[in-house]
Each structure stands twice: as structure tokens, then as C-alpha cells.
Amino acid sequence: MEDAVAAARAGVPRLDLRRIRKVYPTVIANDGIDLAVAPGEIHAVLGENGAGKSTLMKIIYGVTQRTGGEMYWEGEPVEPENPAHARSLGIGMVFQHFALFETLTVAENVALALPGHPGLRELARRIETMSARYGLPVDPRRLVHALSVGERQRVEIIRCLLQHPKLLIMDEPTSVLTPQAVAKLFETLRRIAAEGCSILYISHKLDEIQELCHAATVLRAGRVTGTFTPSRETPQSMARMMIGKDLPAYERGAALAGGEPRLRLLGLSQASDDPFGTNLEDLRLSVCAGEVVGIAGVSGNGQRELLRMISGERMIEDAAQVEICGIPAGRLAPGRRRRLGMCFVPEERLGRGAVPQMSLIENALLTAARTMRLVRRGLIDFAAARRFAAACVARFGVKASGPGVAAQSLSGGNLQKFIMGREIMQEPKLLVVAQPTWGVDVGAAAFIRQSIIDLRSRGCAVVVISEELDELFEVCDRIAVIAAGRLSPAKPASSTDVEEIGVWMSGMWPDAAAGAAEMRNAA
Amino acid sequence: MPLRFEARAEASARMRYGSPLVAVLLTVAGGLVLFILLGRNPLHGFRVFFYDPVKDLYGVSELLLKATPLMLIATGLAVGFRANVWNIGAEGQFLMGAVAATGVALMFHDSTSMLVLPAMLVAGAIGGAAWAAIPAFLKTRCNTSEILVSLMLVYVAQFVVSWVVFGPWKDPQGFNFPQTVMFADSALLPVLIPGTRLTVAFLIAIAALVAGHFFMTRSYAGFQMQVTGQAEAAANYAGFSGPRTVWIGLVAGGALAGVAGMSEVAGPMGQLTDHASSGYGFAAIIVAFVGRLSALGIFFASLLMALLYMGGEQAQQHLNLPPAIGQVFQGMLLFFLLGADVFVNYRLRRSRAAP
Numbered sequence: 001m002e003d004a005v006a007a008a009r010a011g012v013p014r015l016d017l018r019r020i021r022k023v024y025p026t027v028i029a030n031d032g033i034d035l036a037v038a039p040g041e042i043h044a045v046l047g048e049n050g051a052g053k054s055t056l057m058k059i060i061y062g063v064t065q066r067t068g069g070e071m072y073w074e075g076e077p078v079e080p081e082n083p084a085h086a087r088s089l090g091i092g093m094v095f096q097h098f099a100l101f102e103t104l105t106v107a108e109n110v111a112l113a114l115p116g117h118p119g120l121r122e123l124a125r126r127i128e129t130m131s132a133r134y135g136l137p138v139d140p141r142r143l144v145h146a147l148s149v150g151e152r153q154r155v156e157i158i159r160c161l162l163q164h165p166k167l168l169i170m171d172e173p174t175s176v177l178t179p180q181a182v183a184k185l186f187e188t189l190r191r192i193a194a195e196g197c198s199i200l201y202i203s204h205k206l207d208e209i210q211e212l213c214h215a216a217t218v219l220r221a222g223r224v225t226g227t228f229t230p231s232r233e234t235p236q237s238m239a240r241m242m243i244g245k246d247l248p249a250y251e252r253g254a255a256l257a258g259g260e261p262r263l264r265l266l267g268l269s270q271a272s273d274d275p276f277g278t279n280l281e282d283l284r285l286s287v288c289a290g291e292v293v294g295i296a297g298v299s300g301n302g303q304r305e306l307l308r309m310i311s312g313e314r315m316i317e318d319a320a321q322v323e324i325c326g327i328p329a330g331r332l333a334p335g336r337r338r339r340l341g342m343c344f345v346p347e348e349r350l351g352r353g354a355v356p357q358m359s360l361i362e363n364a365l366l367t368a369a370r371t372m373r374l375v376r377r378g379l380i381d382f383a384a385a386r387r388f389a390a391a392c393v394a395r396f397g398v399k400a401s402g403p404g405v406a407a408q409s410l411s412g413g414n415l416q417k418f419i420m421g422r423e424i425m426q427e428p429k430l431l432v433v434a435q436p437t438w439g440v441d442v443g444a445a446a447f448i449r450q451s452i453i454d455l456r457s458r459g460c461a462v463v464v465i466s467e468e469l470d471e472l473f474e475v476c477d478r479i480a481v482i483a484a485g486r487l488s489p490a491k492p493a494s495s496t497d498v499e500e501i502g503v504w505m506s507g508m509w510p511d512a513a514a515g516a517a518e519m520r521n522a523a
Numbered sequence: 524m525p526l527r528f529e530a531r532a533e534a535s536a537r538m539r540y541g542s543p544l545v546a547v548l549l550t551v552a553g554g555l556v557l558f559i560l561l562g563r564n565p566l567h568g569f570r571v572f573f574y575d576p577v578k579d580l581y582g583v584s585e586l587l588l589k590a591t592p593l594m595l596i597a598t599g600l601a602v603g604f605r606a607n608v609w610n611i612g613a614e615g616q617f618l619m620g621a622v623a624a625t626g627v628a629l630m631f632h633d634s635t636s637m638l639v640l641p642a643m644l645v646a647g648a649i650g651g652a653a654w655a656a657i658p659a660f661l662k663t664r665c666n667t668s669e670i671l672v673s674l675m676l677v678y679v680a681q682f683v684v685s686w687v688v689f690g691p692w693k694d695p696q697g698f699n700f701p702q703t704v705m706f707a708d709s710a711l712l713p714v715l716i717p718g719t720r721l722t723v724a725f726l727i728a729i730a731a732l733v734a735g736h737f738f739m740t741r742s743y744a745g746f747q748m749q750v751t752g753q754a755e756a757a758a759n760y761a762g763f764s765g766p767r768t769v770w771i772g773l774v775a776g777g778a779l780a781g782v783a784g785m786s787e788v789a790g791p792m793g794q795l796t797d798h799a800s801s802g803y804g805f806a807a808i809i810v811a812f813v814g815r816l817s818a819l820g821i822f823f824a825s826l827l828m829a830l831l832y833m834g835g836e837q838a839q840q841h842l843n844l845p846p847a848i849g850q851v852f853q854g855m856l857l858f859f860l861l862g863a864d865v866f867v868n869y870r871l872r873r874s875r876a877a878p
Contacts, residue, residue, distance in 0.1 A: 312762065313759050313760060333762055333764065334760065334761070334762030335762025335763070335764070336762070337762070338762055344760070348756070351754045351756050351757060352754070352757050352759075352760045353757070353760065354757065355750055355753050355754045355757045356753070356754065357753055358750070358753065362746065365743075365746060366750065366761045367760075367761050367762075369743060378742055378743055378744065379741050379742055379743065380741055380742065380743055380746060
């Protein structure tokens with residue numbers, strides 16, 4: 001009792017977790033976790049995939065119930081039974097996996113999450129105000145299925161902010177934002193925190209945590225392994241706390257000179273088949289054997305359309321506008337393009353990059369059947385497929401009990417590792433990757449990036465489309481920017497920097513001026 | 524205490540395979556209630572419906588005879604259903620297979636060649652496949668719904684049958700009945716057990732079941748069909764051809780339905796009549812789903828469905844019930860199956876008192 005009184009005097013924490021335990025049939029996800037968040041505090045929770053961060057957040061948000069321990073909300077013991085209950089307490093959460101209805105508009109999706117029955121027109125205005133204020137551009141009238149991953153995340157953030165929460169849980173919110181937008185979001189978050197709202201900030205990005213957060217808690221294997229003040233640490237010391245060892249440095253030789261072009265975009269122009277999509281205008285790019293070319297840009301600027309046209313999921317009218325390994329490929333089906341030596345990692349993992357209900361063995365078959373000779377005379381060689389899947393699991397450190405488990409039972413980061421491994425191990429001539437390390441922890445991301453560099457050093461041409469500039473600068477030999485359906489020239493990574501690319505991401509590269517002026521006139 | 528459905532975190536494997544059994548038990552229970560409401564002794568009704576049809580060898584042979592076309596058709600349909608290709612018109616494909624096989628039988632009416640039957644089998648398969656090719660062509664070319672097109676073609680097929688048996692192929696000595704001449708012996712399938720009507724078509728059906736199982740589980744084409752059914756975006760991403768999936772799905776169903784049609788006209792019927800089908804093409808859809816689209820499941824489900832057919836006939840004769848009684852049982856089975864399937868992904872929870 002005396003403790004409680006003292007706590008009240010010192011300022012009761014907004015959220016106080018004591019010895020939280022969560023036991024699943026096969027694993028202990030949380031094993032006695034203590035965590036206290038003061039009002040107005042931005043508190044980082046960091047840890048590798050499977051460290052128990054997501055489980056802890058789900059307990060706080062009422063998605064799942066704890067097995068043991070106590071939870072106090074503003075000094076009162078609480079049991080969030082479900083997310084609606086948590087929201088009524090004043091807890092908001094932006095998930096890593098979005099919970100949006102694809103067939104509804106942005107405004108309708110937001111309306112569903114709000115108590116009462118707000119009018120859609122009034123709501124659309126509030127969304128627009130909110131999105132302008134926090135630098136999260138999104139059109140409330142658009143259908144969600146037409147939105148890119150980044151845009152969907154903006155909807156989630158806005159949806160939470162509209163409920164004026166007292167505690168905001170953000171699960172890796174910056175993975176799809178430009179540096180400028182991240183800076184803007186941080187301003188927003190600081191403003192929200194200054195108004196008294198607490199923020200639980202889950203991230204792998206150590207520099208962000210250092211820049212933004214007041215306090216941090218490190219989880220490893222379901223336990224707290226450290227609490228610290230980010231401003232007093234270095235990214236290296238934080239990484240060591242998180243993965244228990246030092247991060248490896250990247251080894252890269254110089255790009256091979258004079259490799260033959262493996263992917264060429266020759267004035268690719270195509271209207272999007274989605275009225276809210278981005279029309280591509282005169283894209284020109286050449287990617288040669290032995291180099292990694294990055295395409296930076298805020299999601300929703302044509303990446304989705306471009307990827308589909310490179311992969312063959314969307315045909316283009318003029319076959320000559322996309323050339324793969326010297327062959328005009330614009331009208332070839334995806335299977336034919338794979339046979340030319342292309343491998344491809346899409347931005348959606350479950351449902352596109354992998355079949356959720358199928359095992360990793362069957363998911364290995366999905367794209368590697370021909371290249372890895374897993375099919376003989378039309379029959380599946382299951383033993384070979386199992387060997388390939390097991391090799392992929394082992395080499396890329398996929399946390400799974402074996403290759404026989406269903407893809408949907410893997411966490412997002414682990415599935416990403418598997419898909420990356422599956423495509424890289426086919427030793428393609430051309431690899432096209434969207435968001436190679438999205439949701440993957442620091443250690444595994446470093447391994448994936450090194451694998452991309454190694455692949456390129458063996459003579460593969462690699463295209464990386466990513467919204468993480470740091471990642472692009474780590475792996476790429478040249479970097480181009482896509483903005484509003486136009487592609488900048490690719491600049492050697494050594495002769496540019498984050499600031500310049502950041503400016504380009506808003507569409508302002510040197511010879512874009514003419515095009516931009518044209519667009520202004522048209523608008 | 525109010526009840527509500529709650530989504531399960533993971534689909535229940537136990538309910539997935541248990542639900543067909545639950546559906547069968549509920550159908551039986553529903554049957555008992557039905558007999559009581561109709562003023563019949565439920566135990567007697569039960570005996571007439573479910574036991575009398577199979578109490579001797581002849582009964583069992585009749586059961587297998589009726590199960591044969593169901594097994595054939597359901598096996599073919601399952602190939603398409605796995606890939607979300609919804610062929611609802613197996614009834615029409617069955618009829619067109621019967622018509623094509625009859626054409627061959629009539630053309631070689633005077634032949635005693637051993638090759639007449641194989642030719643009829645091939646003709647039946649081609650006839651059914653060709654009928655199923657129409658929705659496949661329209662679906663891949665014009666993106667029409669294969670559900671509607673295949674279903675509507677059933678009625679067209681029925682008119683084709685009527686036309687040939689009322690017109691060009693009518694038996695001149697048939698007292699104007701809408702039927703062809705009886706086939707020559709060379710055009711009739713050999714009987715498997717002497718003294719019964721069960722033909723070698725049953726073995727063909729078993730072979731088709733095994734082949735279908737092999738195709739779906741071991742072949743790359745079957746794998747592609749399954750991927751298409753479970754995650755279409757993944758199939759596009761992997762570069763599996765969408766039109767090919769539609770073609771395989773529809774043509775497999777059509778060809779096997781056509782073989783089933785052939786096995787009827789060249790088996791128990793021995794001729795083509797205006798009533799060549801007893802709704803096998805529609806019943807086989809229920810069989811495919813009750814059997815969970817798997818070979819073993821389809822085997823047992825087609826036996827069950829055949830029993831419902833025979834029970835329905837017995838109930839007409841001995842219980843003085845209308846012929847619709849058999850269809851009522853079929854409908855109950857599908858209804859309870861769909862109901863029980865809800866529990867694969869949901870469970871019933873008592874809602875807690877409002878806070």
C-alpha cells in the first residue's frame with residue numbers, strides 16, 4: 001500500500017506490466033516481463049524476430065490473454081478482453097500486418113473502427129485534415145485493395161490517431177516511409193507525446209530509436225535482457241544487447257565492369273488498369289550482370305505497377321519496352337520470364353510469394369520446380385523438394401521446426417527469409433526484389449543483404465525496390481528513384497547520399513524539371 | 524446464456540474430417556424425425572431406407588452400380604473444384620457422353636468387333652469433354668462465369684437427348700417410345716458378377732479414383748491446380764497459366780462425366796432414352812464435397828449417395844412415400860454438411876455478460 005501511495009505521488013505510470021507470462025502449447029513467448037511506460041513517454045521495445053515483442057503488444061491490446069502476471073492501467077489492474085475493450089481504455093495500435101477491409105474505401109474502413117456512426121463525408125474531411133497535419137497523404141475515397149503497403153499503413157496510423165489514444169502502440173511504423181516522412185512522423189509522434197499520450201515504439205531500426213525514444217526495453221527469447229536510455233548508447237551497443245553479439249560488416253568487391261544488360265526498360269509507358277493506380281511514363285533503366293541497382297521511392301509512386309510489369313503478372317502493350325536477358329519480354333507470361341533466368345520476390349509474402357496453407361516443401365516447388373529440377377516427367381520429386389526446402393531453411397536461418405510446416409505458421413520475417421532464400425538459391429541471372437528485409441530483424445537482414453551482394457558478385461543482375469534508404473545504400477551499386485510514375489536516372493551510390501535521394505523522392509531530380517512543369521500545367 | 528460464433532485461430536483438422544460424419548449422423552436423425560412426421564414407424568422406415576437395399580449380394584451389387592457414375596463424375600469434378608473451377612454442369616456432360624457413346628453403338632450396330640466398346644468409351648469421354656469445353660472456352664476468352672454457362676448447358680443437353688430419341692435415332696419398332704434400339708451385345712459392358720447388373724465400369728471408376736488421386740498429389744499439373752485454388756495471386760506470381768487451369772478443371776470433369784454417361788447407356792440401360800440420367804451429375808457435386816474432394820472420401824460418399832438413391836426407391840415402393848423423399852435426404856446431407864463445416868473455422872462460445 002505504501003508503495004502504491006508513493007507511486008501515486010511520483011506519478012503513476014500510464015501502463016505498468018509486472019512479470020507478464022504467456023505460454024503457448026509449444027513455446028513460452030513471454031517469460032516474466034516487466035515494463036513501465038510513463039505518461040508522455042516514447043518507449044522503445046526492441047528485439048529480434050520471435051523475441052516476444054508482438055505477443056506482449058497483443059496482450060496489452062487485448063488480442064490475446066496473458067497466462068500470468070499483472071497489468072496496471074493508470075494504477076488500476078485491468079484485463080483487456082478484446083481490442084474494443086483496450087480501445088475503450090485509450091489504447092490504440094498500428095499493426096505490422098494490416099487489418100483493413102480490401103473492398104471498402106479508406107473512409108469506410110476508418111468508420112468501422114470508430115465508436116458511434118460518424119458520417120462518411122465528415123469523416124473524410126477529418127481524415128484529410130489529419131493526413132495533412134501529420135504528413136500522411138491518403139485519399140479517403142480510395143478503395144483499400146488498390147493501396148500499396150505503405151499507403152495502407154498510413155490508413156492504419158490515421159485510424160488510430162482519430163481516436164485520440166492515451167497509449168499508442170506502433171509496430172515498426174517507419175518501414176515504408178521516406179526519410180522526410182519519417183522525420184515528419186517523428187515530429188508528429190513527439191507532438192502526440194508532448195500532449196501526454198504515451199507511445200510504445202517497436203522497431204528494429206536502432207538509429208530511429210536513438211533519435212526518437214526516451215527509454216528502451218530489450219527483449220530476447222521472451223525475457224527482458226536490458227533497459228537503457230537510447231541517447232546514451234550507440235547503435236552498435238544496442239545491436240549487441242539485442243542479438244547478443246556484434247553485427248557483421250558487409251563484404252563487397254567492386255561491381256563487375258562490362259556485364260551484359262540483363263534487364264532493360266526502354267521507355268516503358270503504361271496506363272494503370274486501376275483508376276487510382278499510378279501511370280508509368282517513359283521509364284528507362286538498364287541493369288547489367290554483376291551490379292545491384294536500387295529503386296527508391298515512397299510506396300504508391302508506381303512501384304507496384306512496375307513490379308508487375310517486370311514480373312509478367314501484368315502484360316504491357318509494346319513487348320519491346322521490357323527486355324529480359326536480351327529478349328523483348330513485355331508480352332511473356334511470368335513462367336516464360338522465369339525460364340529466361342529471372343527470379344522475383346514480391347512485396348506481399350502470404351498469398352502471393354507463398355501459399356499460406358501449403359508446407360514449405362510445396363512452397364519451394366512454387367517457383368523452383370524447373371530451375372532446381374524438382375519435377376521429372378511431370379511428376380513431383382518430393383524428396384528433392386524436401387531437400388531443397390530444408391537447405392533453404394538451414395542456410396537462411398528460417399525459424400521453423402522443419403520444411404513440412406505450413407507457410408502461414410511462420411512469422412513474417414521468417415517467411416521473408418524463406419522466400420528470399422528460395423529465389424536466391426536458384427542462382428538466377430536476374431533477381432528482382434521488393435522490400436528484401438521488410439519485417440526481418442537486424443541480424444537476418446544483414447545476412448539477406450550480404451546474400452544479395454554475393455549473388456551480384458557471382459554475376460547476377462539485381463534490382464532492389466525498397467523504401468529503406470539505408471538498405472539501398474548498403475547493397476546497391478547504383479540508385480534510381482521512382483516518383484509519380486517517373487524514374488530518375490540511376491546514380492552511382494558512392495556519388496550520392498541520403499539527402500540527395502530524399503529530395504529526388506519528391507520528384508525533383510535535375511532533368512525532371514521539364515516533366516514536372518508539364519504535370520503542373522496538366523493539373 | 525446467449526451463444527455466438529468465434530473464429531478459431533486455426534482451422535480445426537478434427538472438424539475438417541469429422542464434419543462429413545457429423546453430417547451423416549444428423550441426416551439419419553433428420554430422417555427419423557421425417558418418418559415420424561409422416562406417420563410412419565421410424566424404425567421400419569429406417570430399415571426400408573438404409574438396410575433393405577443392401578441386405579443381400581444383389582442389393583450390394585446394385586449399390587455399387589449406382590455408385591459407379593457418382594464416383595466417376597465426382598472424381599472429375601474434384602479436380603476442378605480444387606482449383607476453384609466450378610463445373611456445375613456435369614449432368615449435361617453426362618448426357619452428351621451418353622449421346623456420343625450411343626452414336627458409336629448405333630453406327631456399329633452390326634459389328635461384333637472387340638473395338639466397339641473402347642470406341643464408345645472414348646466417344647463418351649470426348650462427348651462430355653467437348654460439352655465442358657464450351658464453358659472453358661467462354662471463360663478463358665470472354666471471362667464468362669463457368670458456373671452459369673455449364674449449368675445452362677445442362678438444359679441444352681437434355682434437349683439434344685430428347686431430339687435424338689424422338690427424332691433420328693428413335694427405335695422404329697419401339698411403339699413410338701422416346702428411345703433408341705437396344706444395343707448389340709458387342710456394345711454392352713461385360714457384367715462383373717454373374718446374376719447382377721454390375722459391370723466393369725465399376726473397375727473403371729476405381730481406376731479413375733486412383734488416377735485422380737495420383738494426379739492431384741503427385742503431378743506438377745495437379746499441384747498447380749491446388750495452388751490456383753488456394754491462392755490465385757501466388758499462382759500468377761509463380762507463372763502458372765490461369766487458362767490452362769480452367770481447361771484442365773473443366774475438361775477433366777466433362778470427360779469423366781461423359782464416361783459415366785457411356786457406362787449407363789452401355790450398362791444397366793442398354794439403350795439411350797429420354798430419361799438417361801437420374802440426376803447423377805448434380806448428386807456428384809454433393810458427393811465431391813461430402814468426400815472432401817479426396818479419393819477415399821469420394822469413394823465412401825458415392826456409396827452413401829447411392830444408398831440414398833436406393834432407399835428413396837424402396838421408400839416409394841414399401842412406405843408409399845413420394846419419389847422426392849430421396850432428394851430430401853440428399854438435400855439434408857448437403858445442408859448438414861455445410862452447417863457442420865462452419866465449425867471447421869468457427870466455434871460456439873457463450874458470450875460473457877455485458878460489462
